[in-house]
Amino acid sequence: MGSDNLEETLGQALRLLESAVHHHRRSVLASASAELPVDGEAVAGWVARLVLRAERDVIWSLPEVTGEDHARLVGQTLAQLAGKGVRTRMLCPPAVIRGGTWQRSVGTVARLEVRVFEGVRQELVVVDGAAVIAPDASPGEPGGSRASMIQNSTVADMLHQLLCGMWDTAQRPMRPLSFEGGARGRVLREVLTLMAEGYKDDAAARKLGLSVRTYRRYVADIMRDLQVESRFQAGVRAVRAGLMESDPE
Structure with a gap:
């Protein structure tokens, strides 16, 4: 099975299990669950306290950070886990790790393992x-x-196996230096977009107001940074890594 098919299959399995957790947590799982009827940031704080009970391993799927306070709490929790020597793996969509709130809080945690899915x-x-x-x-x-x-x-055990399977097929975040932002980052994203749209080098260079030689140098930089051998591979990998999105806040 190819990596794309495996990722799609794991995504479908996750959605089914998420649905089961959501619809049956108060019935089928009621005898095996402890619930906290609180809202807002109190939920995040309660989750953090439970996560800190870990002694060996944590695997965490996080679809979003809702703001600076949430990101700071997650970052503090992860830092404490690292201090205890607990292996911690985070699964997030590419957009999350590119956000400014993540970079300022969670992104500074040492020894944190992160993959994008x-x-x-x-x-x-x-x-x-x-x-x-x-x-x-x-x-x-x-x-x-x-x-x-x-x-x-x-x-x-089922959810642990599923998240570990997602971890195995997820990609390591790709944030090469040349994509970190600023004017150069914007130009590189524009070059990536034109590559993905199939523009010839001379037409793309004219569209961006660059010489063909400069445009080709950007293309070479992109392929080197993404560690690919073809322009098609560069486009696919850049999309999966979230590098063609706008600069983080």
């Missing part, structure tokens, strides 16, 4: 492979401002 839509944390912390992803629904700790061994 577009299919992350539900926050789930598996602690030591035995407990799952599942904040409710639908705060607008009745009882939506909740978080559950699921200790059912079958469910925890």
